[in-house]
Amino acid sequence: MKKYLIFFIFCLVSFTIFANGTIQKVRMNNNPAQLVFDISSQVKPKFNSSYDEYNRLLFLEIDKVKMNTKFNPSSFIGKSIEKIDLIDYGTNVGFFIKLKKGAGHKVYSLTNPHRIVVDLRPTTSSKKEFxxxxxxxxxxxxxxxxxxxxxxxxxxxxxxxxxxxxxxxxxxxxxxxxxxxxxxxxxxxxxxxxxxxxxxxxxxxxxxxxxxxxxxxxxxxxxxxxxxxxxxxxxxxxxxxxxxxxxxxxxxxxxxxxxxxxxxxxxxxxxxxxxxxxxxxxxxxxxxxxxxxxxxxxxxxxxxxxxxxxxxxxxxxxxxxxxxxxxxxxxxxxxxxxxxxxx
Ligand SMILES: [Zn+2]
The missing domain is CATH 3.40.630.40 (Zn-dependent exopeptidases)
Structure with a gap:
């Protein structure tokens, strides 16, 4: 019994140390084109993103979260996304997002509730309006x-x-x-x-x-x-x-x-x-x-x-x-x- 209790405490501690929250849903908005990660967390989730222009590959890593939803990569393929892969690092979750030509890749977070948004709208169209x-x-x-x-x-x-x-x-x-x-x-x-x-x-x-x-x-x-x-x-x-x-x-x-x-x-x-x-x-x-x-x-x-x-x-x-x-x-x-x- 004692063994189980120690294991339970270990899990609880590691969860508190390593994970701040869970990704509850990954969804695609079409108008405007945005990939949205809904996150349940006490603190504002942190993320890193980098973009490989040549391969049109966006890498997004969300820190200290766990997946708490089923992830079906093929459901995101469409006008802006060619391919998407998920890698669960245990403490962090990473997404490799291969973009279609012309798609934008602006990443930002929103609160209330916590969300990380990948704005896929072409970056040039909103600029130079006048x-x-x-x-x-x-x-x-x-x-x-x-x-x-x-x-x-x-x-x-x-x-x-x-x-x-x-x-x-x-x-x-x-x-x-x-x-x-x-x-x-x-x-x-x-x-x-x-x-x-x-x-x-x-x-x-x-x-x-x-x-x-x-x-x-x-x-x-x-x-x-x-x-x-x-x-x-x-x-x-x-x-x-x-x-x-x-x-x-x-x-x-x-x-x-x-x-x-x-x-x-x-x-x-x-x-x-x-x-x-x-x-x-x-x-x-x-x-x-x-x-x-x-x-x-x-x-x-x-x-x-x-x-x-x-x-x-x-x-x-x-x-x-x-x-x-x-x-x-x-x-x-x-x-x-x-x-x-x-x-
Ligand atoms: Zn004059």
Missing amino acids: TIAIDAGHGGKDPGAIGFKIYKEKDIALAVAKKLQTRLSKDFNVIMTRSDDRYLTLSERSRVANRAKADLFVSLHLNASNNASAQGAEIFYFSKKSSPYAEKIAAYENSFGEKYGEKTGSIAQIMGELAYNKNMEKSINIAKPLNTSLAKRLNMRDRGIYGANFAVLRGFNGPGILVELGFITNKVEVTKLSKESNQNVMADELANKIRSFFY
Whole structure:
């Protein structure tokens, strides 16, 4: 009798030491495709997983558990799983899961009740939900505004645009209206963005003034109504189109009234915090945001902003804007605020 009692105590102790719980059920969800391990345990079950890309083999080991359910490997074979094998290590339970092509392999645990989930959905499909169109103003035969005979608006705009592209590409599909020094009409720019069904159009420019001390960053959004000041800036930017033979007045507003109001609201929500942080980070004047009838924004069927990064005609400011370290800061701020708007 004593012998049995010792054996019983031994079993109890070893169970407490080696096992924290039991796998009660292994099941397959189809929508979304997930392999789920239901675990009964006092503590959160620990697991290790590794993935062999070449063989598409996922190894999942759940620590200190025992199987308490019948396991039928063939019942899991389907759209995502090619083969599954179980290995009971006595203290741990391991699963070799051979995946079908395209299946994802994100493993995580959930509590209440305890579960370990293998998410088999393709990993790329949920990413890059949104498309951003980046438009570096001017280009080619159109230099845009020129400061001190050496600084060209088209060059600084393109430099910042490329940096912004790099930063946004991690989370967004990015479309550039131009990636080099080429001429594009204003209507071509919005057409590129419309074709890509972009969720946001960002046009980058530099301001110019006869007053050499004029300074600061400002952002415009499309509005049919505008203040005399905003109208002046819009007329100035539109004049570049006219100068190179484009009838900017003929660029039609393709969005309906409802979309127009919605897009304007979205544009304002992006522009406001962005302009404040841009100015702050570069120690520049925050000139505010304005609605105006910009031809390049009018033709785009979605929210759009036109950023005047600063004044090319202000010596201190243009020196600042042409420095690569500051262009990195501008691109960072633009990317951060765009990201926080969408995610
Ligand atoms: Zn411009």
